[in-house]
Amino acid sequence: MKLIVLWDIDHTLIENAGVSKEIYAAAFSSVTGREPSVPARTEGRTDRLIMRDMFLRDELPVPEWPVIEDALVRAGNDRLGDLRLRGTALPGALEVLKAASARSSWVSSVLTGNIAANAHVKLSAFGLDSLLDLPVGAYGADAELRPDLVAVARERVQRLRGVPADVPAVLVGDTPRDVEAALATGAGIVAVASGLHSPEELAAAGAHEILPDLSDTKSVLSILESFAGHVKRPRTSLDRPRTR
The missing domain is CATH 3.40.50.1000 (HAD superfamily/HAD-like)
Known part of the structure; x- marks a missing residue:
């Protein structure tokens, strides 16, 4: 059937041994030039919601999605080795x-x-x-x-x-x-x-x-x-x- x-x-x-949260933090820093004040909250949320929440909690304007997605792609690619090593x-x-x-x-x-x-x-x-x-x-x-x-x-x-x-x-x-x-x-x-x-x-x-x-x-x-x-x-x- x-x-x-x-x-x-x-x-x-x-x-993922914490690599996911490192990806979100790196993407945030890439866009804003600063570290996020608190780690990303995941628990089954989508990347759209996770990243928007990070900007709002730091009282920053939410960038256009293509900007965020590009930063996530770069951060993910950069951490493939870490993921293989630790995950x-x-x-x-x-x-x-x-x-x-x-x-x-x-x-x-x-x-x-x-x-x-x-x-x-x-x-x-x-x-x-x-x-x-x-x-x-x-x-x-x-x-x-x-x-x-x-x-x-x-x-x-x-x-x-x-x-x-x-x-x-x-x-x-x-x-x-x-x-x-x-x-x-x-x-x-x-x-x-x-x-x-x-x-x-x-x-x-x-x-x-x-x-x-x-x-x-x-x-x-x-x-x-x-x-x-x-x-x-x-x-x-x-x-x-x-x-x-």
């Missing part, structure tokens, strides 16, 4: 992406708050980029709010890969914002407690399937397969999250 699988990157597929692919990420890419009826891509260039930097640092259909993904420059990225990815999958509009999509991510994006758009959600948020927090956000990480490839694929050909129904009070 056909399926669109959209993976988050940071803390779902990779651990890592998370347990099971390589294996599960290989397995998903082998499913000829699936489209396996990303839905991430990162801009496309930095998403590629992060994935390529650990050899994950070739296992994903990145041109049809949705990225932090495409919209401010994460739920809006789901429609972006769906449109690209339909236009570029000829996938029918009624093919189900499932998000895999580690934050309540990933869960909320799925629930708001009728997509499935597999929550992974490999980031900053506990299984309890992910369940409270509405996640029904919760994994500690992606290390059990067979279990991840089994859950994903359960969404194929399935039109997601609204959750009811009778539903209970399953933590595996």
Whole structure:
């Protein structure tokens, strides 16, 4: 059965070891000529929101987006070596992406708050980029709010890969914002407690399937397969999250 699988990157597929916040700080400094007063707040936000928040918290005018994006691209490229040295692919990420890419009826891509260039930097640092259909993904420059990225990815999958509009999509991510994006758009959600948020927090956000990480490839694929050909129904009070 056909399926669109959209993976988050940071803390779902990779651990960036603080490099992400260094990228935001460097981009901010490149544009303003000074260090930010406080670190970037991420937690599933898009790059558009993260950077705008940094300027507003420092009481500075928000530059035009192309200026910000150019600075983010430079900062990301400059830190590829740091990411390879300090970061890592998370347990099971390589294996599960290989397995998903082998499913000829699936489209396996990303839905991430990162801009496309930095998403590629992060994935390529650990050899994950070739296992994903990145041109049809949705990225932090495409919209401010994460739920809006789901429609972006769906449109690209339909236009570029000829996938029918009624093919189900499932998000895999580690934050309540990933869960909320799925629930708001009728997509499935597999929550992974490999980031900053506990299984309890992910369940409270509405996640029904919760994994500690992606290390059990067979279990991840089994859950994903359960969404194929399935039109997601609204959750009811009778539903209970399953933590595996």
